[in-house]
Amino acid sequence: MNETAFAKINLALHVRRRRADGYHELETLFAFVDDGDRLSVTPAAADRLTTHGAFAGMIGDPFGNIVGKALSALPREEGWAVALDKRLPVAAGLGGGSADAGAVFRMVDRRQGLPADWQARAARLGADVPACVLSTTCIGTGTGTDLAPVDSDLAGTPVLLVNPRVGVPTGPVFQAWDGRDRGAMPSFEATGSVRAMALAGRNDLEAPAIAICPPVAQVLAALADTGPFLARMSGSGATCFALYDGSEALHAAAEAVARRQPGWWLMTGRLR
Template identity: 35%
Template sequence: MPQPILTLPAPAKLNLMLHILGRRADGYHELQTLFQFLDYGDELSFSVREDGKICLHTEIPDVPHDSNLIVRAARWLQEQSGSSLGVDIWLKKVLPMGGGIGGGSSDAATTLLGLNHLWKLAWSEDRLAALGLTLGADVPVFVRGRSAFAEGVGEILTPENPEEPWYLVLVPQVSVSTAEIFSDPLLTRDTPPIKVRPVLEGNSRNDCQPVVERRYPEVRNALNLLGKFTEAKLTGTGSCVFGAFPNKAEADRVSALLTETLTGFVAKGSNISMLHRKLQSLF
């Protein structure tokens, strides 16, 4: 087995709020959301191949190799750049699928940024983000690596600096279908647009939460349990729910009480992703 020559994190994200403004003609939804990263995530290792093959050596249950966003990102970058190089990739997966914390999108962004360096492409962040958008609406924010107020389908990003508390994230053992939530007839789709300042002052509603709570009692239960200790919120379309704490000790204390019956983790909020901090230290 070849030795990895580059190992990079793929951090989780939270949606600190999520407002849905309307449905577009193409079926996508106009939204406003505030992204923040967590110092917690998957880990990818890369080793360059000379034969042009893209090989992900970690199997993900129910996700065929060629359908994995990591493989799709690598092949798309290879095709668009004209690179003759390939790559071996290993994934250490800790982020849940269907959790609303960006696991697949983050893995794809880490792949794009990692291969940009390994294949010596010298693509700009703008170009990588535009390529990432074709893979998923959340990929660009991971490519750029800065907390941001997002508009459009999530691709129009304005850097922001919300507070960076400690979070307890609970992971109900259910995978929520984003498409199912966004197609629900009871989903709120007419929230008036806001400026970012009211968000930072506490306008933190998630328009998807009522629909997810109604469809997934496991998520509703997690929100109710965490809500006894702090304001509990849904991230994205779930299934993960989170609450902020002023310090790690307090987050750990509540985690110890709740994770006997629920899976969860404690992580620090960060306005610069740990992926970008790692890249800055390396290059």
């Protein structure tokens, strides 16, 4: 089997409060790009994982990583040899590891079906994993694991992902959040469309991420110069995205950013 681990972006991410359990109460609008890491599976006597690709070197112990944990989380009748082509940067706000785990869940579903409690099993691996299993536009609340899929008028929208090749760990960014509740994310019912929700939303982690990783501000400025209808940081950074009204605008933007900052990582695609 082969599966793409679709890159996750947060079209909006509102942090409402710190919870007593140490996590944060969130409201987020998940969307997914039609590209990402690639996984392939063949039967094996026992589970094993091999990695290759541009960012494989950033993964340590393969079975200490989330793909190994996803394999252990789901009962199967046979072992799997998984090859992971790591094309997404690590600690980048794209849910790369969570997307890889989501791809494992989808392959298990295709092979034999998922257990009834798959969402709880996915949530134990990480807050983004349940959304990454679905890999469709959805609203996430709680810690991001309570999901409500929505029909998206942004499906097929050209998107440019840019990362300054600097990893930003999630924990310190959340710890640096100032604790101020800046208000709820606009509802789908009130706005009538995912595009309107995204435009009226924000990412409350942009400021703390920029304080920790100043290049995020440079990426946002570079994207703003390319004329998108929306440019924003994804998750806790450092990757930022820009959405365009047409393919020509997307390709012109990608070429302009690549000329301006040849060392940055770029990926183009469309929203699913």
